[in-house]
Each structure stands twice: as C-alpha cells, then as structure tokens.
Amino acid sequence: TPGPEKSDHSQRGVCVFDCRPKSTEATGRVIDIRNLDYNGFLKAVSKEFSIARNETFVLTTTDRREIGTDIFDQLEDGKTLHLLHSVDQVLPMATQERIEYLPHYHTLVQSGMYEYYASEGQKSLPYAFAELIDNALSATADNTGVRTIDIRLLFDESQGKPAVVVLDNGRGMTSKQLNNWAVYRLSKFTRDNGTFQSDHTGYSRPNPVPRSLNSDISYFGVGGKQAVFYIGQSVRMISKPAGSPDVHEFVMSKEDFERKEKNKEEIYSGVILNRNPGVWSHVNSAEEPFLQSLIQEEVGKESFTAVVITGIQPEHITYLKQHFSMWTRELAHIYHYYVHGVTGNDLRDPSGKSPSNIDIQISLVEKSPRLPRLVNLREVDNDMQTLYVSSSVAVFEFKASAEGDAAVEGLLRYHPFLYDRETYPEDPYAMPGPADDDDEECVVLNAEGRGKRPIFECFWNGRLIPYTTVSEFEWCARPKKGASVPLECYNRISGVLFANDRFQVSTNKLTFMDLELKLKDKETIFTRVVNGQEQRVKIQREFVAWLKDCHEHFDKQVKFMGFQGVTSRSDV
Amino acid sequence: TPGPEKSDHSQRGVCVFDCRPKSTEATGRVIDIRNLDYNGFLKAVSKEFSIARNETFVLTTTDRREIGTDIFDQLEDGKTLHLLHSVDQVLPMATQERIEYLPHYHTLVQSGMYEYYASEGQKSLPYAFAELIDNALSATADNTGVRTIDIRLLFDESQGKPAVVVLDNGRGMTSKQLNNWAVYRLSKFTRDNGTFQSDHTGYSRPNPVPRSLNSDISYFGVGGKQAVFYIGQSVRMISKPAGSPDVHEFVMSKEDFERKEKNKEEIYSGVILNRNPGVWSHVNSAEEPFLQSLIQEEVGKESFTAVVITGIQPEHITYLKQHFSMWTRELAHIYHYYVHGVTGNDLRDPSGKSPSNIDIQISLVEKSPRLPRLVNLREVDNDMQTLYVSSSVAVFEFKASAEGDAAVEGLLRYHPFLYDRETYPEDPYAMPGPADDDDEECVVLNAEGRGKRPIFECFWNGRLIPYTTVSEFEWCARPKKGASVPLECYNRISGVLFANDRFQVSTNKLTFMDLELKLKDKETIFTRVVNGQEQRVKIQREFVAWLKDCHEHFDKQVKFMGFQGVTSRSDV
Ligand SMILES: Nc1ncnc2c1ncn2[C@@H]1O[C@H](COP(=O)(O)OP(=O)(O)OP(=O)(O)O)[C@@H](O)[C@H]1O
Ligand SMILES: Nc1ncnc2c1ncn2[C@@H]1O[C@H](COP(=O)(O)OP(=O)(O)OP(=O)(O)O)[C@@H](O)[C@H]1O
Ligand SMILES: [Mg+2]
C-alpha cells in the first residue's frame, strides 16, 4: 500500500520577505501559488507588497538565485524568497528561513555498515549477532522456564534466498513496542511504552546482581537496527506479546526506503501488520518460502519475537559458513557467564554447575548434501573463558569502586606451571604475535604463559566487551625490582573485570569509553572480596601473598635428584 | 519563533478496521472524531459499520486496549482501531496499521556522546576536533592563497560562557548547503547541492594525489554533528559562501530539541537566519558576548565558516586546559602531512621543505591573569611523525595493491643505532608498557628500539586513523631463523601506510574497517617504489637488502680496539 505523500499538494505557498532597501518588515508573507503561473505570481507579489508600476524588483531564493519561469515551477510549499531591488543588493535586515532537516534514511540503512570493524585479524560479525542476543536476553529475562534464543542461518538456496533468523521465546512486543523498536535512538530511558499518558511504564533500573548478569544489556536504542543492517539489507520483525492473541509484524528495508524516496512518500511512515498466529497468506512464498514454515511455528506460542534478516551481504555468508566453529566459539565467549552462571564453565567439574536456563542455539542449514550444523553455546568447550576457568587452580576476587556508584567486580585466576609446561591457556585462533618470532633468540623467562598479553578481559552487564582489555593494575603488575615471588608467576595470572552500566561503552559495544581511565584514577578504591565479603586491605600485599601461596602450592617443577651423568642408547 | 506544530489539529480521524468474526473487509475506514465525544463516537461507528442495535461490539487499540471515555480523549489523528465482537476475539483477517517512526532527536544530540572512546590511557578529544578540521580542510581545498583553520577555545568566564570556535576561510555554505549540513547521514555521495533539479552538482571523486592528501576527508555525513555534540550541547553554524553577499546562520541544540518536543512542535524543522555580514543584533550579548566580536570579524571576508560550540562538557574544559600541549601535539600528528607536505617535518633540514599553505592555529584564552596559549601546528616539533622523520636515515617506499583499485602507499624508515643508543623515537606520553618492566630481567637483544610495537601507523585520505596499526607484513617481519641481517635491525624500522577511500574506516574515523585483513589477503601485491616508479620485484628480497645496507652504512657501533684491562680512578 502506498504511503502518505510527503508534500500535501493541497498547499503550495511561498514565504516572501520584503528585503527592498527601505523595508523594515522582519516577517515574511505567504503567497499562495497553487493556481498561478509565473506571471500570475509576479502580479500577486506586486499587489501584496504594493510595488509601484515603475519600480524595479527581483525575487530570489535565499541563495540569490533569481526566480524565472523554469525555477518557478519547481518551487515547493514553504520555500523562502527574498524580494529585492536588485539581485546583488545587500539585505537591509535579517530574514528567517524555515527549513526541514529530517535525518536521511541512511541513519537506519547504514547504521551498522561502518560500525563492526575487524581487529586482530578477525572479522567482527559475532559482535553484530551479539546485539540481537542482547535483545533476546532482555526479552526473556522474566521467563519462568527455559530461555530459548535460536539463531538460524538459512543458507539453502533451494529453500529461497539466504536468511538469518533470530528467534526468542521472550515477552514479545505489542504494536506500540514494535513501533518504538523502529524509532532510531529511542532508548529504554527515553521511551514510554504505554499507549496513553496514564500508562507510566518508564525504565526502572534492575537491582544489582553478581557479575552484573542482569540481562539488561540495552542502552542506546540502536543496537538491533545496527546489527540487522550490518548483516543484511532488510528486516522483518515478527512478535507476539504475552496476554494478547495477536501477532505484530513490521518490515524495514533499504529497498522500501528507496521506493518511498523515489515516490516522494513520507520516509518514516510504515505499516504494522496485525494478525492471528500462523497466518502466512501475506507472504510471497516464491521469494521467502522459509517464512511460511516459520510462521506456522507460531501456533501455540504464548509469546515470542523473530528477527528475520534478508539481503545478507555475500561476504558474511561466506564467513558464516567457512568459520562456523570460530564465530560460534566467540559467541560462547561473549555470553559465557550468562550460559554457565557466575562460576563459569569448569570442564574438570561438570557436576559442580547449576544448570543454566539459557539456551542459545545456532544452526546453519546449507544446500543438500551438506549436513546442517548445530551448536548450543553451552556445549562449546574451547572458548577463552572456558579455557581460563578450566585451568585455574585459585581465584583472587576483588572490587574496584570508582566515583558515584560505579563499581567493578574483578577476579584473578592462577594457571600453574605443571612439570614441564605452563598451563596458561593459548588462544588457538590468535594471530602469532611478534613475540612468537623471538623464541629462539630470546632467553626471556616470561616468554611463556601470559607473556605481554593484558591480564583482564572486560565484561559489561555480564557480556564481553571484546576490544577493551586492561593490561594490569599497579598492585598486580610485575614489580621492577625486589619481587618476593618469582617473576614468572605474574605470567600465570588471567583476570576478568565485570562492570555495570555506570561505566559507559561505545555505541557499538565493542569498547568501553573510559574504563581504564576511571579505574586508574587515584580516587578508585580496591578491596579484596573473600566469601562475598569486602575487606578493606592493602590490596597489593594481599595479592602478592596470594600469588606466593599459589606458587608454593600449585606450581610443580620437575626436580632432578642426584644427577648421575649422560648415557646414550642405540636401541631406541 | 515557534515552529510548526506536529499535529495539525484541523484533522482528527481514526482508522477503524471491521474485525468482527464475519468481516472480510481488508481495509479500514476513517471516522472523523473532531467534534465528537465518546458517545458520539460510538454512534458514528455503529452507523458506519451498520451495527445492529442488539449486537455487542467493542472498540480496541491494536494492542487490545478497550477504548473508554478516558482513552477516547487521548486518541490522536491516524490511530488504528479494531472493531471486535469481544475484546478477546481472534482477528478474522490481518489489519494494516499505519505508524510513524521518526528517528529520535538523540540521533543528533547523542550522536557523538559514545563515539570517541579513550585508548592507551588517553582521552580522545583530539579526534573529535579532527572531524571539524577535516571539514575545514575540505572547505579550503580550492583556496588559492593561504588556508586558515582557527580553533579558538574561549574559556574566559568574564567574556561569557565557555565556547569553542572553529573558523576557516574556506568556500563557506549557501543556505541550501547549510540545510544539508543539518541532515544527519546525508553524505557527499547522496546529496544534491543544487536547489533545483537543473543543478547537477553531485560528487565527483578527486584525482589521485600522493599520500592521498586530497582534503576530501568526508564520507558519512555525520562527523561535524558527532563532533559538536561530543564537545558540547549546542552549535551555531555561521557561514558565508563566495559569490554571495549574505551570511547564513543556523543553531542546533539539545535545549531547542527538548523545547520542540515539549511543545509538540515539529522536531526537524528549524530556521536559517540570512543576514548581512557584521550584523549581531540578534545575538544575546549577555549570554554570548564573544559572538558579537566574532560576527564583527566577518566584515570584508569573501567566504568563511565558523562553527561555534557552547554547553561544553566540564570535563572537556579541564582536559583542554590541563593537557594543551599533549592534545595539540596529537592534532599535529594527525595532520602532519597536510601541514608539512609529503616529505614530512624533518627538523634537521628546515630549508628542504616547501612551505605549506595550511595554517592550523589553536588558541586558548583563559581568565586573566592566565596568559593565552597559541600554537600553529606547523611549529609543533615533537609529534610522532616529526620524531620519526627527523631520526630517519633512509626510506624504503612501496605500494600494496588490493582488489579493485584499492591501493596503499607505504614507506619504511630506518632509525640507526648511533654509538651508544638506539635512535628509534620514544613517545613521551605513552603509558609504560609491560615490556618496560622486564628490562632488568631480560637480556633480550630487541628490548630497545621498536620492541614489540607495531611497525605501521595508518593514514586515510592523508590524515591519521589513530587506533589502527599494522604490526608488520611477512616480508618485513623478523624471521624466525636464518636472518642475513642482525635481528636488532628489525627494531630500527618504523613505517607509514597511506590509504585512499577505497579502504573503509569506521564512522568515527578511529579505526579502519578491515585494512589489515585486505592487505594480508593473498591477492594483494606488494611492489617497491623507487623514484616514483613501481617495480615488480620480490619485495622481501629487496627489503632485506635495503635493511642490510642501512645497517652497514648507518649503524655506528663503538668498537673497542686493543683492550688493555681495567683501571680504577679514585679522583673522578
Ligand atoms: N527480541 C526482542 N524482544 C522484545 N523486544 C525487543 C526485542 N528486540 C528489540 N526489542 C525492543 O526494541 C528496542 C530497540 O532495540 P535495539 O537493540 O535497537 O535498542 P536497545 O536494545 O534499546 O539499545 P542498544 O542500542 O543498547 O541495543 C529494545 O529496547 C526492545 O524494547
Ligand atoms: N567548515 C565547513 N565549510 C563548508 N562546508 C562544511 C563545513 N563543515 C561542514 N560542511 C558541510 O556540511 C557537510 C556535513 O558535514 P559532516 O562533517 O557532518 O559530514 P561529512 O563531512 O559530509 O562526512 P563525515 O561524516 O565523514 O564527516 C559537509 O559534507 C560539508 O558539505
Ligand atoms: Mg539492543
């Protein structure tokens, strides 16, 4: 259905300012030009401004462009014109020209295109998907039973054009909330979810929870849009809120914006479809056959949201297929503590964990005979946090309190030296660093273990913020001299910082704005946390004592006893 | 002057869909409710849909909210309603609900707030200023004489509230171009600068120039807005285009948007003031006394643009005052090659440079008795590129050609070992890295010079992209074994990559999207450049030969000849 036209052709008036040298009139006068041609227009102006018959005058735009017959026909409603004696005449007083400056629709369509930049040789596609998982975590936060987040990559050409679907069994959206979803930069802080003034459903901050695992990972009002327009060029939102029998559907696409622009229709006007669950008659089955079965799945569901992205960038399809293990592993890294709980995933102790009720499932379907790939993030056993947790023998917990109530929970883990090797985990996908090339030339004792890598990964509201790391703090940094613990022990620690939303992240959630600056401020207080209790202590002393303890208890060096000389055997 | 009201109260109609069980009507009918109360409305609906006297019906929103007397009064023009038999009744067919989803004005007002993140312990305020310098470079690109970019920090409270002014003597903006400036995400690629269809003034790509110093550093249509709303909360754009006697002025501010929202006025409607140069009567001299003298400076100027930012964030003011040298130095770093030309700033050879016609001047005025601070970026002698250029004894130039016509000019510089020390420059503001702590423990030969730092800084259209570095390429990386040049020579090289706009940067221009990924693609071809000529050679062999040559010619080791023993002197 065509939308409302931008220019209401029932109105066409220009606003003319009398800028002749003797004028003192500060406001313009509207001249209705609906049924006038150019000459009629000149007559109307002469009459309106009482221009004498022998008086020379000229009408120009505010850019001094003289209005002639050709330009007159193109004048739009509301245009400001100047009435002057001559085209170069100086303005006798200021004129006020009304302008419209609606943001261009690229605000939506290119919102994600230049946001998720590659780093350390890795594409950042997982972080675009993370925006959609963030939203699904928020939507499922009040689920009593299981929280299902289903990422389906439908790349079987025989089933239609490529599509990505993110489906959750969360609370869904009313048509009002779906309308709000579409409003760029309308954040939870700003919007009013009620339809009428009597509905006061503003945002209230959740109570603090350990590791800030609050499922409240929204801040800017842009993430979902940025993600879908980074991954593809069109999104169909389908949602059913609990307590209503209706499903609401809304499409936003580059193609649709371009069409509206071309037809001079209102750009930010659209249509929400309200329907019964399971109704797929409006879908073009030839173009999007998968949609029909997706819609049929709706029947019987109390509430859900499906984000259906099409027009997927070809290079993303290639990447998602070729590097399935790598990017699903990274998603497991980002949501490690949501999936496994506050203690994390210790492979050595499967019984110790409380089962999490968050199921994040990724499936990739390709054309036969390729088999579908399926993974539940809980099953991933080689993401970095799993590797850290599973090789950790001791944990040092602390808290950093910065100004306001900005607080960070922190922990350090010890990865001991066992007999013949360091157990500090390596990242199998990491680019070889410059350090690796030096092994043969360098007799440095700390080339192994952590090496020059930063100690701390950083999490925000419980999810990883991938491109911000903190190298160390003064109190846990290798001392320059006078160390009471062997220096290599400093290479056996990894750490995690868990920040809440009193710390800002960048709009694309790839970096913190100033986490390190704030934590390294002299006002920041570090306290040790033991059994959940904060202790005001000298943190450096406590840490060094802990490190020494770890070294003495957990590092296992092979001791050679009673060396007796070298023998050679020829039979081996 | 109040703006146009958002809701045209001359219209108030609701769009009612007949959703009674037997209905097959797919379109809604508009019911005019202008002069109706609730009961009148029910009567009108009954009549319109021929509802029988004894038939029960209910009217709801698309969210199943029953319309009662209280809600009826709040219904706005264009609202979609459902006519149902009962409030829980299933929809017999889909309804199409028209919605508006204008981007929230935070799209502008918070466009910069979470963009310029700190890194390596440094605030990123210089990079926000860089957006404004980018724009000024573009505006002055066609100047025949000097190109002046004036950054004035007016922090003298006795002269009014704090303000930042960026003033250039570039081509200025017509009122149409100023209107376009205000349209978020309207890029040079998309906009039409002409007022009428006959003006075809689209974008044409400039011819390639060395180091891509093309002054065409705009891409997204957001930088200027992001910068001003990162630095402050209000901006006044003042501009005079060449060829017109008029000055055009436009204000965009957080306060103004909030007022429009509160008064239910059109959000993206504003006023451009058109006036004679030097006219300051519209300015509130009590609030912004500096504006009066700024406006008076206009007289006699052919063209200019002034960006006047107020509502400066207090923490920025503190930073700008306290770290003046540091952040102006970083600006000199970013624009090094614009200010000094392709060869850069060699302090050893002042006569060798061609004088640049770009004057980027920063001035900071504080309250008496503090003296004003003033610097021309050309005078800065300790930005990193100056330090690299001035300690370089030899240059290896190359080119990397990726797919399409994406080409990068590159160079490597050799910083020799002279007698007792490395000359590879240190960054006086850099945070001590973990490496520094190891000096005493580590006998690594390459702990000095470049160390683990990346080789290449990266520039885009001639300006620095600060947070993307490239460690090395295979052909100039330290070999693991069999090096024909001493390994420490690899620590004596620094490099620069100059990319054109075939390589994408992130929207905030802090990082490249995928420069390293593209350059390390196996299709990328590296060629050596000698005297401006590309040579298809084995680049690694050429580089190693050059490195060896540098070592033999330029590294000066102290040689001890005829060692004769140790003596001790007690008189020193
Ligand atoms: N899966 C979903 N289920 C329910 N509501 C959703 C879902 N996804 C998005 N929404 C709604 O749409 C709004 C906009 O989402 P979007 O991700 O664009 O911004 P945001 O989450 O508010 O903020 P951020 O920019 O930090 O992501 C959300 O705040 C939420 O109310
Ligand atoms: N100092 C100036 N002089 C003349 N025109 C300017 C000036 N500053 C901005 N403009 C105009 O306003 C437009 C918008 O500027 P803005 O920086 O917001 O976006 P952009 O430069 O087009 O793209 P980018 O996001 O890469 O900066 C510019 O393209 C230019 O036409
Ligand atoms: Mg979100």
Ligand SMILES: [Mg+2]
């Ligand atoms: Mg710009």
